[in-house]
Amino acid sequence: MNRSLLVWHAVSCILILILASWWFQQENVGDSSLAYPNRPIRVIVPYAAGGGSDTFVRIMEQGLQAAKGLTEPIVIINQAGGIGTIGSREVKNAPPDGYKILCHHNAIITAKLAGTVDYGPEAFEPIALTGEMSMVVLVRADSRIENLRQLLEAAQAKPKSIRFAANKGAPAYFSALQLERCVPGAELTIVSSGGGADRYSKIIGGHLDAGIFSLSEYLDFRGVTGTPPERDIRAIAVLSPQRHESIPEIPTASELGIPVVLRNANYWWAPKGTPREVLTSLASALEVAMQQPKVLEELNRLRLDPTFATGEPLRQKLDSTVKGFEAVAESKAVSLPPFTLYVGLILVFLLICSFADSHWSGQQSLVEKENSGSELVASHYGLAVGAFLLLMLYVSALQMAWMPLALAASCLVFALGSAMSRHTPCSKIVLLELALLTGFGIQFVFTELFAIALPT
Amino acid sequence: MTALQEAIGVLSSPAGMGLVLLGTFLGITVGAVPGLTGTMLIALVLPLTYGADPLLSMALLISIYVGAVSGGMITATLLRMPGTPASIITTLDGYPMARKGQPERALGLGVMASTVGGGISWLFLVLLTGPIAVLSSHFGFFEYFSLVTMALVLIASVGGDSLIRALFSGFLGIFLAMPGINAATGAARLTFGFTEMNDGFQLLPVLIGLFAVNQILRDLVRIEEKGEPVEIGKKTLWLGPSELMRHGVNLVRSSIIGTWIGMLPGIGANIGSVTAYTAAKGFSKNPERFGTGCEEGVVASEAANNATIGGSLIPLIAMGLPGSVVEAVLLGALVIHGLQPGPRLFVESPTMVYTIMGAMLFANFAMALMMLGSMRWLARIAMIPKPYLLPVILSFCVIGSYALSNRFFDVWVMLGFGVLGLALERVRVPLAPFIIGFVLGPIAEKNLSLGLQASDGSLLPLITRPLSLVFLSLSIALLFAPFYGKRVKGWFESKSVPEANE
Numbered sequence: 001m002n003r004s005l006l007v008w009h010a011v012s013c014i015l016i017l018i019l020a021s022w023w024f025q026q027e028n029v030g031d032s033s034l035a036y037p038n039r040p041i042r043v044i045v046p047y048a049a050g051g052g053s054d055t056f057v058r059i060m061e062q063g064l065q066a067a068k069g070l071t072e073p074i075v076i077i078n079q080a081g082g083i084g085t086i087g088s089r090e091v092k093n094a095p096p097d098g099y100k101i102l103c104h105h106n107a108i109i110t111a112k113l114a115g116t117v118d119y120g121p122e123a124f125e126p127i128a129l130t131g132e133m134s135m136v137v138l139v140r141a142d143s144r145i146e147n148l149r150q151l152l153e154a155a156q157a158k159p160k161s162i163r164f165a166a167n168k169g170a171p172a173y174f175s176a177l178q179l180e181r182c183v184p185g186a187e188l189t190i191v192s193s194g195g196g197a198d199r200y201s202k203i204i205g206g207h208l209d210a211g212i213f214s215l216s217e218y219l220d221f222r223g224v225t226g227t228p229p230e231r232d233i234r235a236i237a238v239l240s241p242q243r244h245e246s247i248p249e250i251p252t253a254s255e256l257g258i259p260v261v262l263r264n265a266n267y268w269w270a271p272k273g274t275p276r277e278v279l280t281s282l283a284s285a286l287e288v289a290m291q292q293p294k295v296l297e298e299l300n301r302l303r304l305d306p307t308f309a310t311g312e313p314l315r316q317k318l319d320s321t322v323k324g325f326e327a328v329a330e331s332k333a334v335s336l337p338p339f340t341l342y343v344g345l346i347l348v349f350l351l352i353c354s355f356a357d358s359h360w361s362g363q364q365s366l367v368e369k370e371n372s373g374s375e376l377v378a379s380h381y382g383l384a385v386g387a388f389l390l391l392m393l394y395v396s397a398l399q400m401a402w403m404p405l406a407l408a409a410s411c412l413v414f415a416l417g418s419a420m421s422r423h424t425p426c427s428k429i430v431l432l433e434l435a436l437l438t439g440f441g442i443q444f445v446f447t448e449l450f451a452i453a454l455p456t
Numbered sequence: 457m458t459a460l461q462e463a464i465g466v467l468s469s470p471a472g473m474g475l476v477l478l479g480t481f482l483g484i485t486v487g488a489v490p491g492l493t494g495t496m497l498i499a500l501v502l503p504l505t506y507g508a509d510p511l512l513s514m515a516l517l518i519s520i521y522v523g524a525v526s527g528g529m530i531t532a533t534l535l536r537m538p539g540t541p542a543s544i545i546t547t548l549d550g551y552p553m554a555r556k557g558q559p560e561r562a563l564g565l566g567v568m569a570s571t572v573g574g575g576i577s578w579l580f581l582v583l584l585t586g587p588i589a590v591l592s593s594h595f596g597f598f599e600y601f602s603l604v605t606m607a608l609v610l611i612a613s614v615g616g617d618s619l620i621r622a623l624f625s626g627f628l629g630i631f632l633a634m635p636g637i638n639a640a641t642g643a644a645r646l647t648f649g650f651t652e653m654n655d656g657f658q659l660l661p662v663l664i665g666l667f668a669v670n671q672i673l674r675d676l677v678r679i680e681e682k683g684e685p686v687e688i689g690k691k692t693l694w695l696g697p698s699e700l701m702r703h704g705v706n707l708v709r710s711s712i713i714g715t716w717i718g719m720l721p722g723i724g725a726n727i728g729s730v731t732a733y734t735a736a737k738g739f740s741k742n743p744e745r746f747g748t749g750c751e752e753g754v755v756a757s758e759a760a761n762n763a764t765i766g767g768s769l770i771p772l773i774a775m776g777l778p779g780s781v782v783e784a785v786l787l788g789a790l791v792i793h794g795l796q797p798g799p800r801l802f803v804e805s806p807t808m809v810y811t812i813m814g815a816m817l818f819a820n821f822a823m824a825l826m827m828l829g830s831m832r833w834l835a836r837i838a839m840i841p842k843p844y845l846l847p848v849i850l851s852f853c854v855i856g857s858y859a860l861s862n863r864f865f866d867v868w869v870m871l872g873f874g875v876l877g878l879a880l881e882r883v884r885v886p887l888a889p890f891i892i893g894f895v896l897g898p899i900a901e902k903n904l905s906l907g908l909q910a911s912d913g914s915l916l917p918l919i920t921r922p923l924s925l926v927f928l929s930l931s932i933a934l935l936f937a938p939f940y941g942k943r944v945k946g947w948f949e950s951k952s953v954p955e956a957n958e
Binding site: 380387 | 504593594595597618620623624627628630631634636637639641642643644654656658669672673676677678679680791792794796798799800801803841842843846847850852854855858859861863864867868871875897901902904905908909910912
């Protein structure tokens with residue numbers, strides 16, 4: 001036996017032993033006879049890792065850990081997509097046992113009003129409100145518009161002359177509609193223009209005239225003193241009941257006689273029917289976490305006001321927010337050309353063209369024959385089909401939780417490798433070691449090093 | 457501390473250096489192993505970086521990119537099997553050179569050319585990105601739409617042997633990117649009532665399916681196919697400065713061509729090396745020697761394919777437009793880490809910009825040293841038996857797709873697109889236009905929709921705004937050029953552009 005193979009056997013056996021013992025320890029935790037919580041609580045963040053919601057929940061995770069309000073850790077799961085509705089639906093359909101909860105902001109209300117989904121806050125049990133973000137209306141620094149009233153009056157004098165950035169279906173969109181209501185006859189051209197950075201560059205470039213931004217976006221985007229006004233932005237109103245301490249010079253909308261308030265709050269939700277004592281223990285754990293000095297410091301850095309509400313005050317607040325949005329809910333339809341139809345038609349046209357093309361031009365088909373010929377010679381289609389079926393079986397096994405990930409992955413690697421080894425000889429022992437290493441290794445790398453929740 | 461110092465700090469920290477070296481090594485390895493591509497590895501590594509530091513993650517991904525484009529030459533030269541599509545052209549002269557008993561010299565020239573190509577394109581990257589970013593802030597919705605349209609036409613017109621099939625592939629990509637919630641209206645479409653479809657098909661599972669699963673299935677079909685390996689001896693790969701001078705003109709020309717081709721949105725490294733090779737042949741005094749083991753051929757191909765890296769990073773960083781499939785993944789990586797490429801990136805996160813640039817330069821030199829120092833060893837890794845390799849990669853494909861958003865839906869999407877990729881390639885529809893359409897289509901649609909919202913439904917700004925008009929006219933010219941001018945068509949075909957995979 002050659003030396004490098006010996007080294008491989010030694011190293012892989014040791015690694016497998018270490019990983020396997022780690023894995024057995026992992027598998028044998030959690031005793032369901034104990035009081036709630038007796039296993040980790042999964043928190044669904046309906047946005048991608050690294051975004052605002054995700055950052056907030058990760059701060060709270062540290063707070064919860066430091067405050068020891070819960071006996072079990074929380075596991076953060078990012079399920080981004082569909083303006084937060086992929087993740088919210090996941091929690092809505094989860095068993096109401098308090099082990100899968102959601103952290104989501106006002107978009108949970110507007111997603112229903114905009115018709116994206118057919119459920120709103122009523123489909124959940126609210127646990128608590130933790131932290132609110134102030135929102136500001138801003139224009140380019142060299143704009144003639146001095147304040148919010150002037151902006152709306154300009155939209156009244158010449159309807160549709162102001163291009164206003166607010167994403168369709170998002171809370172800011174509804175606030176823009178509320179703003180219009182305050183000055184009769186005012187009509188804004190509301191443009192859905194993506195994330196904060198996108199909206200900012202469109203305002204700086206003069207392609208949009210004004211927009212709603214979060215306070216932290218405004219403070220981040222604002223240029224340093226001395227930035228030429230055509231490359232800078234200026235806030236004209238805060239959509240809060242009071243002025244904000246970080247920008248005391250900016251008036252609130254209400255001061256100008258425009259009673260529009262938009263504060264993006266982070267709410268925690270549990271599936272409908274979750275027992276009351278579970279909700280209370282979660283709420284009190286969150287309340288203690290909110291008081292941790294580290295959490296307060298981080299929230300201040302994000303410009304989030306550390307408000308907290310639960311129980312009756314929370315319900316009242318939700319009700320009033322929902323009513324405010326509902327009042328303007330008959331949203332304007334956006335009339336756009338039917339792009340899907342156009343693309344579909346072009347696709348069909350091209351399909352016909354390519355058929356015609358390969359039929360008529362004899363030269364081309366010659367090339368085709370030559371090429372496909374070389375593929376036909378080496379025919380192990382059975383192997384490929386078998387591998388694909390095995391892969392489907394593997395995914396089903398994981399999805400239905402027939403067997404743990406580490407074992408399933410080991411089986412997949414070993415079975416597939418064995419099937420292939422009939423054509424290309426290789427050592428079964430090495431293959432087995434490799435299979436076990438892959439199985440346990442994947443579980444270890446993803447859960448321990450990268451903290452990603454794997455299928456269970 | 458300035459952003460530049462911070463970026464240097466990140467890259468010179470043990471973690472930063474370690475990741476760049478690791479990334480370059482992994483890149484070279486997957487580049488060298490036929491059947492594995494850099495795209496595949498980057499798509500599989502991306503889920504691992506979700507929780508990690510964005511700067512370090514990008515440094516890792518960029519180094520994999522640099523390594524993968526370079527590593528392909530090893531098997532291209534020794535096995536006559538290009539490790540990546542980027543090095544298809546290298547086989548033409550590299551393998552004959554190796555057969556003639558000069559494998560070390562062929563590889564040495566390749567390493568030298570790769571390093572110089574990467575270096576020259578890096579200079580362009582550093583010099584041009586800032587000004588282009590400033591310029592692009594003047595782009596409104598309509599300009600972006602027209603620019604993206606031009607990119608789509610461009611990829612279709614050079615992306616394969618048939619314009620119609622390339623266009624079909626591109627439009628199929630655009631169409632399959634459409635299901636889900638429309639950003640402009642907030643309404644779900646083409647979901648056929650499945651709420652799982654509300655987010656449409658995500659780029660990552662689509663990529664893993666099209667490129668990794670499809671490629672592995674194809675490898676399984678051809679499992680017994682082997683090349684005739686050429687062993688390399690103990691001779692050094694290092695070539696002195698005299699060689700650098702001798703190939704100087706070719707190096708600079710090929711690097712500039714590579715950079716330029718890389719900058720054009722939608723075109724990858726393989727087209728860069730084809731174009732540079734054709735140019736080198738055209739300029740050569742004895743073009744008949746090309747294809748028989750000619751040094752200039754190796755140099756042109758390898759200099760250009762590495763130069764496309766720097767070139768394609770320019771539109772990515774400055775405008776958020778991906779220049780190739782790898783760039784599309786890198787764009788996704790930046791967005792996942794909460795960064796939107798474009799003019800804002802310079803203000804918001806200059807450290808990220810410098811880190812990307814620094815990582816490219818660092819990885820370029822790391823690649824040169826690794827290739828020079830351990831070529832014999834790398835050549836052995838490239839011959840690892842497939843039964844060890846492919847099953848492990850398949851299990852990573854599944855978990856990588858799942859980790860994107862913890863949903864099995866994405867895993868099934870990946871499997872579905874694996875089969876689709878297999879079927880498309882079976883009928884010789886190239887996959888690169890598909891991915892570019894998949895990525896650029898939504899950008900084009902979004903900008904047009906928002907432009908229409910802002911202009912209150914008028915399409916006129918498309919032709920009244922000068923820049924938009926220029927881009928649109930160019931697209932139309934590019935689209936119809938092959939039909940009108942037989943000579944133009946002949947020119948395209950004479951290059952026998954290989955199928956664009958990268």
